[in-house]
Amino acid sequence: MPVAMQDVMRMLCSISEKKKMLVAVEPSNRCRRLAIGGAILGALLGGPPGLAVGGTLGGLLGKAMTDDPFKPVHKILLVLSQDQRRKLFDRVKAIIWNLRWINNMELMELVMRSESLQQQLADMLVDFLKTELTVDVQFGDHLLGAGVPRD
Template identity: 65%
Template sequence: MPVAVENVMRLLCSISDQKKMRVPVQPSNKSAPMAITGALLGTVFGGPPGLIVGGVLGGLVGSGMSDEPFKPVHKILQQLSHNQKQKLLDKVKTVIWNLDWMDNVELMELVMRSERLQRQLADVLVGFIKAELKTEVQFGV
């Protein structure tokens, strides 16, 4: 039975959500641009003392804008390119190729009822993320 990429992505998203899979994200350094902007505005409005006050306040505002340190795997899956999704689909097919199913709904039900299949697909997903995206996967509590 042919399987659509979108259906496999939906299945993997369900598994990753169920297992609370997430990847660490690089913190974006927003404090430096904010500090510079604050310093410039402080200089314009307050002269030399405004430079210091604006820089400090801008840095504090920028550091408070940091994103979450982790991103759910389902969001990572949604951002994959078509080629990456196809590579992942090819890896998933090695797990599901010998299963007996008639349509994608039946495949989803079959996988979600089987802890072994979920674990195998989660392992495929973790391996793909490590190999393709060069990052580790963590399981939440």
């Protein structure tokens, strides 16, 4: 039975959420602009000491306003182009082609019950994101050394 691309995308979103998959995104230039703006304003109002204070305060304000440096993979999947979705869909079909199911709902249940299938699909998704979007994927539990004892 043919599987719908929309259902496959939903399934991949569920898997990526379950595995807490995140992608590092480029920080915005807002921090840099606020630091420079603060330095210029500080220099105009306070001379050389104002330059240092304004730059520091502008940088701190910009840092506080920056977005989270990580974006969930399921949000990345929602904004893929049609061509990228087709490539991803083809990769998923290569993994699930030999499964037997009656309808798309049964396929989703089969995958969500099988840790092995979920891991295969997650590995494929990581590879797809690395090759097609040239981004690194991290897993929420292992992010920034979480769960690793420190000395």
